[in-house]
Amino acid sequence: MTISRKIIGGYVVILTLLVLVTSVAYYALSQTEATYNRFLNVDERLLEGANELRSLTFAQQTYVRGILLYPELLKENQSLLQVNDQKFKQIFEKMRQLMSTGQGIDQLDGLETLQEQLELAQQQAVRLVLDRRHEEALALTIREFRPRSLALIEKARRFYEQQSKQLDKGRTELAENVSLFTHILALVSLFAVLAGLTIGVYLSRIITSQLRESIAQLSSSSAEILATTTQVASGAAETAAAVSETSATVEEVKQTAQHASQKAKYVSDSAQKASNVSQAGRKSVEEAIYGMHRIQEQMESIAESIVQLSEQSHAIGEIIATVNDLAEQSNLLAVNAAIEAARAGEQGKSFGVVAQEIRSLAEQSKRATGQVRTILGDIQKATNIAVLATEQGNKAVEAGVKQSNETDEAIRLLSASINEAAQAATQIAASSHQQMVGMDQVVVAMNNIKEASEQNVAGTKQAEFAAQGLYEMGRKLKLLVGGKTSDSDQR
Numbered sequence: 001m002t003i004s005r006k007i008i009g010g011y012v013v014i015l016t017l018l019v020l021v022t023s024v025a026y027y028a029l030s031q032t033e034a035t036y037n038r039f040l041n042v043d044e045r046l047l048e049g050a051n052e053l054r055s056l057t058f059a060q061q062t063y064v065r066g067i068l069l070y071p072e073l074l075k076e077n078q079s080l081l082q083v084n085d086q087k088f089k090q091i092f093e094k095m096r097q098l099m100s101t102g103q104g105i106d107q108l109d110g111l112e113t114l115q116e117q118l119e120l121a122q123q124q125a126v127r128l129v130l131d132r133r134h135e136e137a138l139a140l141t142i143r144e145f146r147p148r149s150l151a152l153i154e155k156a157r158r159f160y161e162q163q164s165k166q167l168d169k170g171r172t173e174l175a176e177n178v179s180l181f182t183h184i185l186a187l188v189s190l191f192a193v194l195a196g197l198t199i200g201v202y203l204s205r206i207i208t209s210q211l212r213e214s215i216a217q218l219s220s221s222s223a224e225i226l227a228t229t230t231q232v233a234s235g236a237a238e239t240a241a242a243v244s245e246t247s248a249t250v251e252e253v254k255q256t257a258q259h260a261s262q263k264a265k266y267v268s269d270s271a272q273k274a275s276n277v278s279q280a281g282r283k284s285v286e287e288a289i290y291g292m293h294r295i296q297e298q299m300e301s302i303a304e305s306i307v308q309l310s311e312q313s314h315a316i317g318e319i320i321a322t323v324n325d326l327a328e329q330s331n332l333l334a335v336n337a338a339i340e341a342a343r344a345g346e347q348g349k350s351f352g353v354v355a356q357e358i359r360s361l362a363e364q365s366k367r368a369t370g371q372v373r374t375i376l377g378d379i380q381k382a383t384n385i386a387v388l389a390t391e392q393g394n395k396a397v398e399a400g401v402k403q404s405n406e407t408d409e410a411i412r413l414l415s416a417s418i419n420e421a422a423q424a425a426t427q428i429a430a431s432s433h434q435q436m437v438g439m440d441q442v443v444v445a446m447n448n449i450k451e452a453s454e455q456n457v458a459g460t461k462q463a464e465f466a467a468q469g470l471y472e473m474g475r476k477l478k479l480l481v482g483g484k485t486s487d488s489d490q491r
Contacts, residue, residue: 013199014192017195017196021189027181044167046095046099049095050163053088053156054156056087056088056091057149060084060122063080067125067126068134068137068138095108107162115152121141122145124144125145274418282408282412286408289401296394296397296401299397303387303391307387309379310383316376320376323369324370327362327366330359331362335355338355
């Protein structure tokens with residue numbers, strides 16, 4: 001069995017013991033909580049009910065005494081007695097729901113029977129008072145009501161004392177149960193602790209014995225490291241040759257870096273020129289946008305003038321309509337005047353000539369207003385065409401402004417990209433210079449490495465055998481911990 005499986009098995013046993021302890025503790029808490037809830041929900045409420053019965057009985061005595069002594073307060077005391085009777089019924093119902101044993105139910109039935117008898121005596125006394133038979137009511141109260149009331153109070157007191165004794169007994173039982181559960185939990189916890197310690201000691205001994213063997217093998221393998229370093233000498237020699245080749249390669253990389261630095265400088269100059277050109281292009285576009293805005297403002301001014309002209313033409317049309325109405329009314333007036341002149345005979349001839357002239361002038365005014373109306377219609381058509389043309393021109397100017405703005409944005413982005421490219425080219429040139437300096441340092445370092453590798457050849461030949469021993473030890477440890485090894489590990 002592997003170490004991992006043993007450890008997992010120990011953990012499983014310990015967790016099982018913990019689950020057992022937790023289950024016992026949960027059961028104990030559940031039982032304690034159930035008993036405590038019974039104290040709160042049943043016994044305490046029964047004690048409260050017994051006290052309420054006594055209080056209501058005292059109140060009932062007070063109300064009946066008030067009816068006998070103060071007839072003027074009869075209605076108020078009757079209402080209070082009715083409320084008191086309802087409370088009696090509610091308390092008995094609540095206590096009946098809480099009772100579970102037969103003895104308690106019998107006592108509650110006795111209390112309820114006695115209260116019913118008391119209520120009957122109360123009703124008889126009140127009826128006698130209503131009939132104005134106060135002496136008989138007083139005698140009935142002394143003879144029947146008061147003894148039953150005192151008996152009910154005494155019986156409620158005995159019920160309270162009995163429930164108190166049961167409550168004390170339950171508390172004692174609860175304390176005993178809590179003590180028992182505490183001892184059981186302590187014993188189970190102690191058993192779990194002892195079992196966990198035993199398993200831990202057992203696993204520790206097994207794992208320690210297996211690790212000792214592995215450590216002994218590791219020590220023997222480490223002793224062989226000094227004898228195995230000789231075989232690494234050949235690798236060190238090859239490393240020295242590789243260092244020489246690397247030095248030549250570094251020199252070639254240095255020349256390439258110089259060439260790249262020159263190219264980067266040329267790219268930086270070209271990017272600067274392109275940035276200047278883009279700035280000039282952006283300025284031209286801004287001037288074009290400004291001109292477009294001026295054209296747009298003039299087109300809007302023309303559109304406003306045309307609209308005003310259209311409004312004035314409409315006003316003239318209204319005036320012409322008024323003149324036309326006046327001409328028609330004048331014509332009608334001339335006709336009426338001519339009719340009146342004809343009726344007047346010789347005396348109305350001169351007036352008829354005037355009416356004819358007025359009619360002629362009205363006809364001329366009507367024809368003139370028709371001609372003016374035709375001219376105004378032509379003017380309004382031309383105005384509408386001009387407004388449409390102005391709107392189209394406005395839209396064309398807006399499109400031109402939008403395209404100019406897009407062109408300006410594109411040129412701005414192009415200028416920013418060119419500036420970034422110029423900065424990048426400058427940084428590349430600086431980096432290339434730093435690379436050339438670094439290459440010189442690399443050449444020196446490679447020479448030092450070559451010398452050091454030649455010095456290490458003699459001391460590295462035995463390292464291979466020691467590494468092999470350590471490798472085998474690692475394979476065994478892996479087998480011990482994981483249980484399986486791959487084919488490459490076995491080789």
